[in-house]
Amino acid sequence: MADKKAKEYWSKNLRYLTILLSIWFLVSYVCGILLVDQLNNIRLGGFKLGFWFAQQGSIYVFVVLIFVYVNWMNKLDKEYGYDEE
Amino acid sequence: MSVQTWTWILVGVTFTLYFGIAIWARAGSTKEFYIAGGGVSPLANGMATAADWMSAASFISMAGLISFMGYDGAVYLMGWTGGYVLLALLLAPYLRKFGKFTVPDFIGDRYYSNTARTVAVFCALIVSFTYVAGQMRGVGIVFSQFLQVQIHWGVIIGMCVVLFFAFLGGMKGITYTQVAQYCVLIFAFMVPAIFISFNMTGNPVPQLGMGGTLENGSYLLDTLDELHTKLGFSEYTSGSKSTWDVFAITCALMVGTAGLPHVIVRFFTVAKVRDARKSAGLALLFIAILYTTAPAIAVFARTNLIETVSEKQYSEIPEWFKNWENTGLIAWADKNNDGKIQYVAGNALDGKKPIFTNERGTHGQRKIENASMKTANELYVDRDIMVLANPEIANLPNWVIALVAAGGLAAALSTAAGLLLVISTSVSRDLIKMQLRPNISEKNELRVARASIVVAVVIAGIFGIYPPGFVAAVVALAFGLAAASFFPAIILGIFDKRMNREGAIAGMVVGITLMLFYMIRYKTGLIGVMDPRPSSEWWFGTSPEGFGTIAMLVNFVVSMVVSRLTPAPPQEVQEIVENIRIPSGAGAATH
Numbered sequence: 001m002a003d004k005k006a007k008e009y010w011s012k013n014l015r016y017l018t019i020l021l022s023i024w025f026l027v028s029y030v031c032g033i034l035l036v037d038q039l040n041n042i043r044l045g046g047f048k049l050g051f052w053f054a055q056q057g058s059i060y061v062f063v064v065l066i067f068v069y070v071n072w073m074n075k076l077d078k079e080y081g082y083d084e085e
Numbered sequence: 086m087s088v089q090t091w092t093w094i095l096v097g098v099t100f101t102l103y104f105g106i107a108i109w110a111r112a113g114s115t116k117e118f119y120i121a122g123g124g125v126s127p128l129a130n131g132m133a134t135a136a137d138w139m140s141a142a143s144f145i146s147m148a149g150l151i152s153f154m155g156y157d158g159a160v161y162l163m164g165w166t167g168g169y170v171l172l173a174l175l176l177a178p179y180l181r182k183f184g185k186f187t188v189p190d191f192i193g194d195r196y197y198s199n200t201a202r203t204v205a206v207f208c209a210l211i212v213s214f215t216y217v218a219g220q221m222r223g224v225g226i227v228f229s230q231f232l233q234v235q236i237h238w239g240v241i242i243g244m245c246v247v248l249f250f251a252f253l254g255g256m257k258g259i260t261y262t263q264v265a266q267y268c269v270l271i272f273a274f275m276v277p278a279i280f281i282s283f284n285m286t287g288n289p290v291p292q293l294g295m296g297g298t299l300e301n302g303s304y305l306l307d308t309l310d311e312l313h314t315k316l317g318f319s320e321y322t323s324g325s326k327s328t329w330d331v332f333a334i335t336c337a338l339m340v341g342t343a344g345l346p347h348v349i350v351r352f353f354t355v356a357k358v359r360d361a362r363k364s365a366g367l368a369l370l371f372i373a374i375l376y377t378t379a380p381a382i383a384v385f386a387r388t389n390l391i392e393t394v395s396e397k398q399y400s401e402i403p404e405w406f407k408n409w410e411n412t413g414l415i416a417w418a419d420k421n422n423d424g425k426i427q428y429v430a431g432n433a434l435d436g437k438k439p440i441f442t443n444e445r446g447t448h449g450q451r452k453i454e455n456a457s458m459k460t461a462n463e464l465y466v467d468r469d470i471m472v473l474a475n476p477e478i479a480n481l482p483n484w485v486i487a488l489v490a491a492g493g494l495a496a497a498l499s500t501a502a503g504l505l506l507v508i509s510t511s512v513s514r515d516l517i518k519m520q521l522r523p524n525i526s527e528k529n530e531l532r533v534a535r536a537s538i539v540v541a542v543v544i545a546g547i548f549g550i551y552p553p554g555f556v557a558a559v560v561a562l563a564f565g566l567a568a569a570s571f572f573p574a575i576i577l578g579i580f581d582k583r584m585n586r587e588g589a590i591a592g593m594v595v596g597i598t599l600m601l602f603y604m605i606r607y608k609t610g611l612i613g614v615m616d617p618r619p620s621s622e623w624w625f626g627t628s629p630e631g632f633g634t635i636a637m638l639v640n641f642v643v644s645m646v647v648s649r650l651t652p653a654p655p656q657e658v659q660e661i662v663e664n665i666r667i668p669s670g671a672g673a674a675t676h
Contacts, residue, residue, distance in 0.1 A: 010666050017174055024170050028163045033332050036156075040322070046296035046304035051322045054159035055151075055380040056292060059166045063373050066173045066366040073178075073362060073668075082669040083359065 009080045016072050020065050028058045089233075091487035099269050099491050100246075103262045103498075107250050110258040125260055127360045131367025133263035134351045136270065136499040138169075138372055140216070141223025143379075144270060144496035149471030152383035152390075155313075156324030159380075160331055164338025164564075166369065166376050171343040173365035177352040179579045181361035182665045184353075187510055188346045188571060195578040196586040197658055204593050206511050208570040209346045213504045213511075214545065215563040216345075220501040221247075221549030226469060227493040230412065237550040244546040247501045248539065259502045266495040271374060273492020277476040277485050278378050281385045284479065291381035309388050316395065317430035321387065326628075333631030340637055341564025344571035347500075347507040358668035386475045393478060394464060395428045399448040402426070405477035410451055413441060414467035418456035421463075424448055431460030439465050501545070505538050512537040562604050565633030569596035573640040581648075582662045588648025596640030603632045 031039060032054035039050030047056075077083040125133070143165070151158030185191055189209055193202030224243030229236040250262060275291075282294030286305060298304055309321045319325045326334075342348070351368075352361045393403065399417065409415040416439035417426060424447075433456065440454040456463075473493065476486045513534035518525055525533070570593050577584040577592075607618050608629040620628070627635060653659075 006663065006667055013666070020174060021170075024167065028167050028335065029332060032159060032163055033328060033335065036328075044296070046298065046306050048306075048322055051156055051306075052296070054156060055162055056295075056377055058163050059373050059377050062166050062170050063366075063370050065170055066369050069174055070362045070366050074359060077359070077668055082667055 005080060009076065009082065012076055013073070016069065016076075020069055023061065024065055027053060027061045032058050086483060088483045088486050091484045092490050095484070095487045095491040096494065099265075099495065102265055103250065106261045106265055107258040110261045127364035127367060129260065129264050130351065130360070130364040132267040132371055133260045134348065134364065134368035135371035136263040136267035136495070137351060137503040138165075138348055138368070138500075139270065139375055139496055140500035141220050141227075141493065141497035143375065144274065145223050145226065145472050145493050146469050148379040148382040148386065148475075149468040151380055152387040152471050153468050154324065155319070155321040157326045157331065158383065159324075160326075160334040160338060162376055162380060164335045165342050166373060167335070168339035168342030169365070169369045169372065171339060172348065173362065173369065175579070176343060176349065176575060177361050177365045178358050178668060179665045180349060180575075181352045182358050182668060183661075187507070187514060188344075188349055188575070189511060190514070191578065192571075192574055192589070195658065195661065196574075196589045197655065198586045198590065201574075201586060201590050201593070203516075204590060205571070205574070206516055208566065208593070208597060209511050210508060212344075212563050212567045213346060213508050214541075214548075215566075216347075217501055217504040217508070217541070217545045218548035220497050220504065221545045223469075223497040224494065224501065225549050227473070227490055227497065230473065230490065240546055240549040243497070243501075243549075244542050247498060247505065248542050250498070250502050259499075259506060263499045263503070266499040267371060270492040270495040270499075271371070273488045273495070274375055274378060274472075276488060277479070277481055278382050278385075280481050280485060281389075281475070281479045282381065285385055285388070291378045291385075295381035295384050305384060305388065309384060309391075312388070312391050312395075316391070316428065319430075321384075327626055329626055330628050330631050333627050333634045337565050337568050337631050337633030337637070340572045341566070341568040341633055344567035344575065345564075346511075346571075347503045350507060350510070351503075382472065382475060386471045386478065389475075389478045390466070390471075391428065394426045396425055398425055399450055400424065403477075405474055408477075409467075409470055409474060413439065414470045416441070416453050416465040417450050418453055418463050419446060419448065419450070420456060420458065420461065426464055427461055428464040429460075429462050431462040432457055433460065433462040433465045505541050505545075508541040509534045509537040562600075562608065562629060562633075565600050565604070565630065565636065566597060568633035569600035569636035569640055572637060573644055577641075577644055579662070579665065581645075582659050583648060583653055584644065585648045585651055585654040587651040588644040588646075591647040592640040592644030595643045596636050599639055600633060600636040603636070604629050607632075 031050065036050035036054060039053065040048040042049040044052050074083065147158075147161055150161065180188075180191060183191055183194075185194065187209070189202050189205035192205040193199060221240055221243060224247070225236045225240035228234070228239030228242050230239075232239065232242070234242075250258065278291040279289050282291040282297075283289045286294040286297035286299065288294040288297045294305070296304070296306065299308060306322055313319065313321050324331070352365070394406070399419070406415060410417070416434070418433065421427070434453070435455045435457045442452045442454055444452045446452050473489055476489055513530055517533055518530055573596065574589045574593050577589065603624075607620070607623060623629075624632075624635070
């Protein structure tokens with residue numbers, strides 16, 4: 001029983017990681033590197049968009065990603081009774 | 086008051102603060118010494134991690150590097166922050182649950198093998214040493230600048246200070262000192278950036294000012310691109326590396342940072358897995374403040390530098406230019422004898438550093454021997470000075486200039502202290518206690534730990550005073566080495582239950598050997614025997630800095646293949662893996 005619970009918890013954890021790391025890959029490698037020239041044709045005020053992603057935007061997204069992860073995992077811990085007070 | 090007086094005051098005040106904290110938080114037991122007794126709050130741990138992470142390289146060199154690299158500088162920005170995401174999501178919570186002090190400890194236990202442990206200790210020492218040598222150099226530059234002494238005296242003073250902190254406090258002292266150092270360094274980084282941003286663009290937030298407009302209404306970045314094109318540099322916002330190489334370097338830096346032992350050990354200092362996750366988030370937030378400001382500083386500094394020196398008479402150049410010329414970090418050769426500074430694309434020198442003669446030229450400049458006649462560029466500017474000189478270039482008040490010196494010291498000292506602790510832990514725990522002398526007493530273990538700190542500081546100091554080109558090259562590659570060795574072994578140890586001793590060792594050995602081979606072949610050469618091969622022969626056009634990505638992939642493949650051909654790990658090890666995947670019941674880290 002405990003074994004099944006742990007397996008379920010782990011597979012949900014893996015699903016969260018997949019979602020978050022896909023976004024991580026998208027903002028840095030895709031927007032900041034692979035598609036940078038295409039995105040540079042779009043302007044964000046004084047920035048070219050691709051350049052902005054590479055030097056600013058991706059970092060903001062990284063911070064948000066970790067806090068989303070912390071939030072999701074705390075909820076998941078509670079749901080499965082793995083949280084400690 | 087003069088810059089000198091202000092520097093004495095600010096450095097004096099901040100150092101008194103650090104000393105006070107170090108004495109208050111003195112370590113009594115090995116546990117307090119290694120991991121601060123495991124009872125640090127997530128907020129304090131977040132700040133300490135940020136200070137640990139942001140080295141002299143981040144504070145002093147990074148903005149300067151970016152200002153010379155333009156878009157390509159993004160490899161550092163994304164690499165060092167993105168690696169943090171990997172660390173927070175894939176490593177920190179599980180390593181905390183595992184509950185041992187060090188990375189070699191994890192590898193040794195997970196792979197039930199002292200061979201694996203030794204390979205890991207060896208990798209940890211290489212990575213930490215190359216890194217700490219760079220820090221000592223940074224401390225030396227700052228001390229020599231503000232005390233007006235030769236750089237080797239700067240390094241020696243820095244060695245004494247670092248030694249005092251690391252010796253006295255252990256992890257507990259270092260953690261709380263690092264909290265104070267974070268506050269000092271971030272304040273010192275932000276104040277000049279805010280001043281300059283407001284002066285240039287009217288927007289006090291540097292992150293927005295970077296995309297703002299100048300007084301004449303045109304965008305700052307567009308103006309900089311135009312200046313660059315006019316002087317023959319490649320466009321600032323476009324860069325010059327190939328897309329694949331940018332990709333590979335970013336990846337190697339990300340994965341390498343996630344494997345840095347001195348940062349991983351930080352997550353053992355909080356009480357619970359939940360706290361480890363939270364402090365990782367807070368740490369990245371604190372880091373991001375500096376990392377999003379640095380590219381803005383790079384743009385401001387680059388624009389200011391070009392506008393201040395390009396086509397200007399040497400006789401009318403501001404004071405800061407001559408000060409830095411005196412320390413040898415700026416050099417000017419009047420190639421066309423017009424008394425004006427021509428700053429255009431191309432290397433001003435033959436070789437990397439200027440070689441000064443003792444004579445002065447007709448305009449009062451220091452003469453150099455190795456001006457290159459192949460290019461029209463007359464100006465050499467060391468990249469490391471951009472952050473330190475930036476407030477002077479922008480004419481900011483003296484106390485701001487002094488503040489930057491105090492901040493640079495905080496950054497270098499906090500990282501050096503953290504690294505030295507890792508080195509001493511590796512020696513006293515992973516080598517002596519776990520392998521050579523299992524029944525060493527706690528008191529003696531602490532003694533060995535402190536003795537190894539002394540040895541480590543001396544070696545690091547020697548590298549700082551005599552930085553052979555070799556060390557400088559290796560510092561840049563420390564990340565590649567960490568990526569090629571640790572990262573796959575740790576990740577597979579958590580996420581692949583079937584991974585066994587044979588697979589992990591084969592992967593680490595093949596990964597680090599391949600990386601060392603590539604480094605020697607294409608970057609450092611074999612000293613005295615072979616010169617580095619030219620970049621036209623790089624595999625798939627990958628620079629040595631980016632090669633860690635390929636070596637890491639090879640490590641993954643080798644580990645997977647070998648592990649499937651050899652017996653599965655023992656039952657109790659598989660249970661350890663199941664256990665670290667569940668956050669509850671972490672308890673304190675143990676021996």
